[in-house]
Amino acid sequence: MITSKHPEDKEKSVGKRKSFATEPRPDLFSTPDEYYDTNDKVINRTRTLSISNMESRRNRPNSTIQRRLSHDEPSNIPRRFLVNVNDTLNVILEQEDLDNNSQISITDAGPKLFQLGTASSNGYNAFDIRGNYMLSNLLQELATAKDQGRSQILLDEARLAEDPLQRLSRMIKFTFWSNLTRSIDKKGLEKVISDPKDRSGEKSPLIYVPIDAPHIYDYYVKLAQEKPQLNLRVEMLPAHPDNPAFVRSISTKPGLLALEMRESSNGQLEGIPFVVPGARFNEIYYWDSYFMALGLISDDLIDLAQGIVDHFVFQIRHYGKILNGNRSYYLTRSQPPFLTDLAMQIYHRLPDDTEAERESNKQWLARAIRAAIKEYHNVWMSEPRLDPVSGLSRFRPPSIGIPPETEPSHFLHVLEPFAEKHGMGVDEFITKYNNQEVKDSELDDFFLHDIAIRESGHDTTTRFENCCADLATVDLNTLLYKYEVDIGFAIKDQFDDELELFDEFELTPSPFAAESTDSSTPKRKSTDVTQTSKPWFERAKGRRARLDRYCWNDEAGNYFDYNTKTQKQTTFETATSLWALWAGCATETQAKALVEKALPLFEVMGGITTCSERSRGPLTPENPAKQWDYPYAWPPHQVIAWVGLERYGFMEAAQRLAYRWVYMMITAFVDFNGTVTEKFDAVRLTHMVDAEYGNQGIDFDFVPREGFGWSNASFQVGLSFLTNSMKTALSVCTSPEVYFSRRVGGESEGLERDAPVTPPAVLAAKGDIDSLYTEKEGDAEAPFADKRKRMSIDVSQAIKGFSN
Ligand SMILES: OC[C@H]1O[C@H](O[C@H]2O[C@H](CO)[C@@H](O)[C@H](O)[C@H]2O)[C@H](O)[C@@H](O)[C@@H]1O
Numbered sequence: 100m101i102t103s104k105h106p107e108d109k110e111k112s113v114g115k116r117k118s119f120a121t122e123p124r125p126d127l128f129s130t131p132d133e134y135y136d137t138n139d140k141v142i143n144r145t146r147t148l149s150i151s152n153m154e155s156r157r158n159r160p161n162s163t164i165q166r167r168l169s170h171d172e173p174s175n176i177p178r179r180f181l182v183n184v185n186d187t188l189n190v191i192l193e194q195e196d197l198d199n200n201s202q203i204s205i206t207d208a209g210p211k212l213f214q215l216g217t218a219s220s221n222g223y224n225a226f227d228i229r230g231n232y233m234l235s236n237l238l239q240e241l242a243t244a245k246d247q248g249r250s251q252i253l254l255d256e257a258r259l260a261e262d263p264l265q266r267l268s269r270m271i272k273f274t275f276w277s278n279l280t281r282s283i284d285k286k287g288l289e290k291v292i293s294d295p296k297d298r299s300g301e302k303s304p305l306i307y308v309p310i311d312a313p314h315i316y317d318y319y320v321k322l323a324q325e326k327p328q329l330n331l332r333v334e335m336l337p338a339h340p341d342n343p344a345f346v347r348s349i350s351t352k353p354g355l356l357a358l359e360m361r362e363s364s365n366g367q368l369e370g371i372p373f374v375v376p377g378a379r380f381n382e383i384y385y386w387d388s389y390f391m392a393l394g395l396i397s398d399d400l401i402d403l404a405q406g407i408v409d410h411f412v413f414q415i416r417h418y419g420k421i422l423n424g425n426r427s428y429y430l431t432r433s434q435p436p437f438l439t440d441l442a443m444q445i446y447h448r449l450p451d452d453t454e455a456e457r458e459s460n461k462q463w464l465a466r467a468i469r470a471a472i473k474e475y476h477n478v479w480m481s482e483p484r485l486d487p488v489s490g491l492s493r494f495r496p497p498s499i500g501i502p503p504e505t506e507p508s509h510f511l512h513v514l515e516p517f518a519e520k521h522g523m524g525v526d527e528f529i530t531k532y533n534n535q536e537v538k539d540s541e542l543d544d545f546f547l548h549d550i551a552i553r554e555s556g557h558d559t560t561t562r563f564e565n566c567c568a569d570l571a572t573v574d575l576n577t578l579l580y581k582y583e584v585d586i587g588f589a590i591k592d593q594f595d596d597e598l599e600l601f602d603e604f605e606l607t608p609s610p611f612a613a614e615s616t617d618s619s620t621p622k623r624k625s626t627d628v629t630q631t632s633k634p635w636f637e638r639a640k641g642r643r644a645r646l647d648r649y650c651w652n653d654e655a656g657n658y659f660d661y662n663t664k665t666q667k668q669t670t671f672e673t674a675t676s677l678w679a680l681w682a683g684c685a686t687e688t689q690a691k692a693l694v695e696k697a698l699p700l701f702e703v704m705g706g707i708t709t710c711s712e713r714s715r716g717p718l719t720p721e722n723p724a725k726q727w728d729y730p731y732a733w734p735p736h737q738v739i740a741w742v743g744l745e746r747y748g749f750m751e752a753a754q755r756l757a758y759r760w761v762y763m764m765i766t767a768f769v770d771f772n773g774t775v776t777e778k779f780d781a782v783r784l785t786h787m788v789d790a791e792y793g794n795q796g797i798d799f800d801f802v803p804r805e806g807f808g809w810s811n812a813s814f815q816v817g818l819s820f821l822t823n824s825m826k827t828a829l830s831v832c833t834s835p836e837v838y839f840s841r842r843v844g845g846e847s848e849g850l851e852r853d854a855p856v857t858p859p860a861v862l863a864a865k866g867d868i869d870s871l872y873t874e875k876e877g878d879a880e881a882p883f884a885d886k887r888k889r890m891s892i893d894v895s896q897a898i899k900g901f902s903n
């Protein structure tokens with residue numbers, strides 16, 4: 100064991116220097132920038148030649164585990180250490196990181212004990228740093244200080260022993276979001292253009308620009324000339340870039356798709372910043388962005404969240420839909436739709452003190468709602484996604500060919516038998532099949548469903564195997580119900596029940612979608628179409644009736660997907676049935692049944708799993724583990740469940756689930772060097788998942804720099820559901836078993852959240868939909884009873900408690 104100061108240096112330093120103890124301290128939990136900046140100034144003021152000679156102490160024969168007896172500071176003074184960054188980093192790694200993965204975790208069998216010299220003794224006296232959490236925090240602080248170019252630091256013990264809930268929340272707010280932020284412009288291009296999924300081998304990055312955005316095209320051409328070292332290629336897309344044949348033709352030339360730009364203060368174009376999920380996902384995603392935006396809103400980063408909507412609107416305008424992600428191979432497919440909710444949540448948080456601000460906010464919202472209307476009709480309510488018979492929608496993009504972005508070996512087991520059948524090697528078969536020189540309808544069918552699975556966001560799950568494109572899923576249809584309600588209320592409450600549509604959001608469906616049979620879809624250019632709320636509420640009512648007819652199962656007390664091909668309700672139990680609560684389309688009776696009968700199928704120690712164990716079935720070579728199956732659990736499912744349960748008044752269940760999830764995240768964070776991953780195994784309570792792609796968010800050196808987008812958000816949102824007593828218990832990693840067993844039969848603590856649930860503006864803006872449309876006979880139960888709150892999350896207050 101070493102300390103950071105050789106005792107013999109004491110004589111050299113004593114009397115020559117000002118004591119660190121008398122120096123002002125930076126805010127203990129300020130951002131790394133501020134903390135190490137203040138820190139550096141203090142060191143520079145007090146620096147002497149003698150500060151910390153790591154080498155000499157390390158070479159001392161007795162510099163081992165013994166704790167020094169000399170304590171120089173009274174226990175009531177917070178302890179601070181004087182640390183030589185590089186040397187300490189190397190030594191702690193050598194001693195504690197025994198599996199050499201540049202992280203200190205509970206699976207490393209080191210002594211879990213390290214000594215640091217105190218600042219007030221100029222490093223002479225040492226104190227122990229004990230246990231995995233503090234040691235890994237030490238490693239993280241050293242790496243952060245090193246990233247900031249510091250060679251010596253003053254490190255507060257409190258920073259190493261920080262409440263883990265606060266520490267993770269702080270890291271998300273001040274470090275992870277900014278490291279996940281991208282912009283496609285001079286400043287940010289290099290970072291965002293690289294694509295870890297690109298296996299084309301092409302060294303020169305490529306950006307595709309929509310034909311109707313010439314100013315953006317000119318910008319990148321000029322940038323390519325200005326920065327020849329980028330080797331940037333810029334290509335203009337044809338009109339209708341979502342033509343599946345065109346998308347297939349460029350599958351060997353993957354590139355980034357341009358997004359919205361704005362004029363900066365100096366009159367130049369600049370990319371609007373956005374957040375990416377992280378790890379191998381270095382582009383904007385649809386549903387990831389929605390969940391990340393909830394986290395950004397909770398962290399008061401409203402501008403960044405607002406930019407996401409601007410990019411979504413741009414994508415609908417220029418690419419015909421909100422894309423799975425902004426890479427060329429995603430052009431034909433979307434992801435679960437969340438635009439209206441996001442736009443409304445942001446709208447109600449925009450500054451609105453002046454008339455000018457209010458007017459500009461309204462214009463912004465109008466544009467988002469117009470875009471959502473276009474998306475609704477052209478993407479989700481047009482064939483092939485619309486099933487004309489049931490009137491419900493499916494994830495069913497009109498894609499052809501093999502998705503190129505998956506892991507190299509992902510489809511091998513599928514393709515090998517087909518290659519054999521056609522008498523060729525797999526590589527030759529892939530090329531010929533993609534070029535349509537070899538045709539195979541059985542394989543076409545496989546990829547129809549496979550790509551639909553990707554559009555569903557649930558890639559992959561037993562639930563969707565070989566049938567996804569035929570399923571009117573409970574997920575998609577509850578989300579569309581939410582669109583119908585949101586659009587109706589936006590028009591009614593914000594635009595005096597009249598919203599004009601313009602050409603840029605015309606409702607003519609893409610030529611690559613078959614004519615819609617939905618009678619409510621305008622078939623003409625809509626320059627003169629005025630939208631009112633009534634048809635939107637009627638659509639919502641119709642969809643609710645169809646969900647009840649095709650997807651609801653009274654006996655099971657659960658919603659199921661409806662197979663439009665076999666015209667039968669499926670039996671696969673999916674946690675997305677709870678989305679009906681989030682969307683508000685379940686009656687009180689249905690909601691109660693969901694909580695009593697469906698929720699127990701998914702609730703496990705770490706939250707809710709994606710599906711029930713019995714629906715997944717036994718794992719066999721034919722039914723291998725899939726990342727969107729039991730026992731895995733993902734952030735979007737948790738957040739939607741909490742919000743949905745809260746909305747229907749099941750606060751205790753919402754809080755219990757939030758507790759479970761935050762517990763699972765915080766134990767991974769504490770035990771595994773600050774790890775935050777994209778998904779978890781909620782049964783084994785671990786982030787170590789090796790199904791399919793493995794896990795994202797694991798690979799980092801020394802300190803996590805970005806976490807994983809929607810997991811970061813779920814943590815911030817999850818905290819807002821917890822009472823202070825829950826947070827206190829979680830700070831010391833009290834398991835849900837222990838925490839909730841203490842409450843069984845005992846006194847019930849106040850289950851109100853500590854933060855306000857719904858901004859009054861959102862409550863006032865919305866209301867009871869049933870009073871707005873005529874009830875059908877026998878349709879007695881209103882889905883929006885008075886006592887129920889409109890969906891919305893306001894987590895900023897809760898998080899503020901930590902950041903202050
Ligand atoms: O590259 C394979 C697949 O990766 C994505 O899916 C997974 O990551 C996304 C980003 O976090 C997430 O939105 C999705 O739910 C995950 O399953 C991508 O979306 C797929 O299209 C792609 O094939």
Ligand SMILES: [Ca+2]
Nearest residue numbers: 196198200202
């Ligand atoms: Ca290790």
